[in-house]
Amino acid sequence: MTTISENQPPFEHLLDVRDLHVEFRMRAGVAKAINGVSFHLDERETLAILGESGSGKSVTAQAIMGILDSPPGYITGGQVLFQGADMLKMKPKARAAMRGPKISMIFQDALSALNPVFPVGWQIAEMFRIHRDMNRTDAMAQAIRLMERVRIPGAKERYKAYPHQFSGGMRQRIMIAMAIALDPWILIADEPTTALDVTVQAQIMDLLKELQEEFGMGLILITHDLGVVANVADRIAVMYAGRLMETAPVGALYANPRHPYTIGLLESVPRLDSKLGETLPAIGGLPPNLLRMPAGCPFNPRCRFAIDKCREGVPPDLTDLADSVPRRAACWRVEDPAVTAEARIAVGGDQS
Amino acid sequence: MGKYVVRRLLMMIPTFLGATLIIFYLSFALPGDPTAGRCGERPCPASYVEWFRSHYGLDKPFLVQYGIYMGRLLTGDLGTNYYGNTVIHELAIRYPTTLKLAVIAIVAEILIGIGAGILAGIRRGRFIDSLVTISTLVVIAIPVFVLGSLAQMVFGIKLKWFPVTAGDGTWGQLLLPGLVLGSLYVAYVARLTRTNLVENLRADYVRTAYAKGMQPARAIGLHALRNSLLPSITYIGASFGALLGGAIVTERIFNINGVGSLIYRSISQRDGTTLVGAVVVIVVIYMVMTLLVDLLYGLLDPRLRHE
Incomplete structure (x- = not known):
């Protein structure tokens, strides 16, 4: 699936975001959340978008996915090219059909991101039912396969369990299973480990890395955690007030930040070699x-x-x-x- | 689950005892004489009054009367009123009418209340939203005796769309009174549904639904709505319990011979046996309905399941 058929138009990057602008029109005024953000992502590449809260990382992700709350959010300019085609020009229906098989997303808080009243297995199976018209039994088999793939113990027995019956790490695994269900080209992970404790963080990041290699996905990792980025990302884009401040390969950025x-x-x-009591x-x-x-x-x-x-x-x-x-x-x-x-x-x- | 039901059933006992004690005391303390008017225009002879009071046990102290009543109640005997009819019979001939009224009101709550709430919620800030918000406010603000009389006047007398009164208790006759009775609940259900839907439309799991590639129809109609309707369903269930207690005002306006009228009559005629009997039945129905609603809630929301 990683080879592209000849009759497709040529494109430079898997995902190419060009001069993206997003604003929020609110009663208090217009908040310019994204002001001309451009970056690209290639196959199998991991791009980390790093920034403080409110810097526009999540808004960028939602704009790419096409799930921006509108109103109040509006994309006021730019292009989001997926394999050369501008997703912003697509009809909502065609856009929705891409979410899942082409590009998918996981969120920070898996407890609130999963629907509390449906069993987790059902929620994974739903991907196959809406995108592939699969029947109940086949979709269930697929969901159990995915739950096993993200290493949920007793996947078959836990198919019918509800989100609140899982731990934070297991819930995030469910989210990941759902996101990779249809073998997408791009996975956007919006602060996937922020709500988890440190040991679980590492497990989830390892899982993401492993799945990325297995499925050949491009991964956009949105985070404010410099530690998470260092181990996983190929390139980093540093974001501030809705603009990119600096982009660089991860090694170069850590060794020699320029902005x-x-x-x-x-x-x-914090550094290990800093003196005791130093601010x-x-x-x-x-x-x-x-x-x-x-x-x-x-x-x-x-x-x-x-x-x-x-x-x-x-x-x-x-x-x-x-x-x-x-x-x-x-x-x-x-x-x-x-x-x-x-x-x-x-x-x-x-x-x- | 079974444990929970047993605990709830046990909790009904003190509630039941408290409710009967209060209503029994209130009917005991009610001023007035049940023998008044039993002997035509003349006052009843002292010998008759004495016989009447001892026959019905009215000469005994309050707690003794209560004890005797509760003793009979345990054998399923609600008593016989001063007219020689058993209270069970009095209730049995009126409950079908009250039930019909309640069903009409509930159907209106489900169809109109939930329907209007959903429309207002998904069209938040638009015309239909304002229309629902304002019209429900009007309905909530107008007392039922005004609304009932107004509906009777306009739809019954002026427009002649509905019968003016509902003495026979047929479905056709009860439609207008049922809608009047349900209007307040309809308004509350509409508001409750709207508020919850608006809140849930912003929920993270609805955003997830869109991120999974769902069309709005499924993201809203299945994922948001399923959660939004939980409080409405509870409210409708509880309102059904309340409606089965009869509607004194609405039944009076439309001359309906239901449980509400029976209670009204038993109060005005100082017929304590009927009054206490009717209230006992209503209390039991209400408690059972509340339990059923709580069990239903657990069924609909896995987080609240009583394991």
Whole structure:
């Protein structure tokens, strides 16, 4: 299934998001949640979208899936190309038919994401019933197969159990089974481990990684957890106030962050070699209110490198950086030696 | 499950004792004389009053009377009223009518109440939503004796769509009174359904339903609605219990010979036996209905199952 038939139009990437804009029209005003986000995802690749709460990670995922709450959310511009075809131009029915077999999603809180009044097995089987018109018995067999695949003990006996009868980790496994049921090309995982305790987190991430390799999926991992990203992702996109601040392969980003926001994030990670009693550095201030965005770069009020240029006019675009790997950052001062020097200090000296 | 039912049934005993004690005391304390008017225009002779009071045990202290009554009740005897009719007979001839009224009201609750609630919920903020919100508010605000008289006047007398009274208790005659009786419950059901649907449409599992590729018809009609209707179903069940207790005002307006009229008459004629007997039956029906609703809720919502 990973080969594409010849008669399909050629496309550069499996998923190509171009200049996406989303706004929320509310009584208090228009909140510009996503402001020109562009990224791509290839087959078998894992892209991590990293950002604070309210940075627009989940909204980006929902816009790609086409499940944005509307009203109040509206996609006001851009393209979401799946295998070269713009999903934003599709009719709702065609769009819905893609959710499951082409692209699927798992959510942060599996307890509320699963319907409390239907058995979990039934909810997995539902995928086969709505997309493949499968009969009850066959769909049930498929669901049990998937429950076994995500390693739910006693899958057959637990087919009829309800979500509240499972532990948090098991519920997330059910969600995963549901999402991979129809062998999708892309899986979006929106904070899949945030609600789980640390040991279970690792199990779920391992499972996701394993399934990604088995099914050859592209994985978009949305998280605020720098630790989760480091082990799993191929590339990282750092998001702030509805914009991408920096994108880079995971190794390059951790070894050498270039955007001041990324530098700040990595500085705030606790380190084993820090002295006892030392205060953990933090980025001062709060993310901007989306209803009242500052002029210039959205990060400028919290940026220690900000100059006059950063505080006026339009924010900088993502631009290619001179490096051995393809990476981009949206900062006027990114090539400034002063910033570059700080970046090296941030990650604990030049390791190269 | 079985344990739960047994516990609930046992809990009915104190409820039942408390309810009968209160109603028995109230009818005992009611001012007035049951022998008044039994002897034409003249007051009854003292010898008759004395015979009457001792025959019906009215000369005994309250607790003794209550004890005797409860003793008979345990053998299934609701007593014989001052007119020589058994209370069971009085209730038996009126319950079919009350049941019909209740059924009409319940059907209206299910069809109109739930229907309007769903429409308003999925068209939140639109015209139909405002229409439902305002019209239910009007119905809730108007007392039933105003609504009943108004309906009788407009649909019965002016438009002649319905019979003006319902003395025979046929389905056709009871339709208008049944709708009047149900209107308040219909309004509450509509509001309850709307509120719950609006809330559930924003629920995470509905978003999951869309993420699974469902069309809105299934995401809303199956996933959101299934959860939204739980409180409405409970409410409708409880209202059925209440409706089976008879409707004094509505029955009076439309001259219906149901349980409500029986209770009204027994109060005005100081017929304590009938009054207490009727209330005892109503209390039992209500308790059983409540238990059935609670069991139904557990069946519909697996989180509340009584294991």
